[in-house]
Ligand SMILES: O=C(O)CCC(=O)C(=O)O
């Protein structure tokens with residue numbers, strides 16, 4: 001699959017490698033239901049969201065993955081893992097496909113601080129969104145110890161059932177975060193970079209926001225699955241033996 005037709009237009013991107021790619025309707029409604037019905041036993045409650053981790057444990061000591069087989073809900077119908085491999089997002093990584101998946105659940109009003117996913121992973125992440133829409137805010141990169149940026153450069157609106165791929169310089173040179181809001185107002189909606197790639201009602205909403213109309217877009221529960229390749233894998237060691 002060629003990713004180029006799905007590129008999110010980012011000002012000043014010329015000459016950089018990789019990019020942001022938005023694939024709407026990556027799953028059908030029924031396929032998305034079967035993923036959302038995934039095992040619910042593994043949730044770990046964090047301060048601002050719930051989290052599941054699949055594919056194995058990443059060692060804090062050296063960032064190596066102690067691998068575990070991927071669960072059936074990612075490998076059997078609708079073959080999500082294989083379909084993500086087929087996007088070619090991970091073609092240049094050692095395993096050529098993701099070996100790790102984090103599932104995040106956010107209720108309306110919950111989010112994640114601006115951050116960079118860092119060098120533990122091959123510089124590509126593929127994020128499937130389920131449930132409600134969200135605005136992923138993109139900021140210029142800065143050291144974690146520096147003050148958090150407050151104004152995003154732009155946002156990417158992720159619709160349910162869409163896949164977002166962040167690759168290469170887009171992965172390395174920016175921070176991403178989700179603001180803790182229950183609704184997105186006109187100034188936020190006007191800053192959406194992938195408006196032309198959205199379904200007609202949301203594209204209209206962004207247009208209205210840009211005309212200065214007083215639009216509001218409410219958030220709901222959203223579940224994201226983020227896929228990455230941990231290139232350094234611990235061989236010959238299995239947890240639980
Ligand atoms: O939920 C998302 O879309 C983003 C999650 C994220 O940035 C992460 O897990 O590193």
Ligand SMILES: [Fe+2]
Pocket residue numbers: 115116117176
């Ligand atoms: Fe992240």
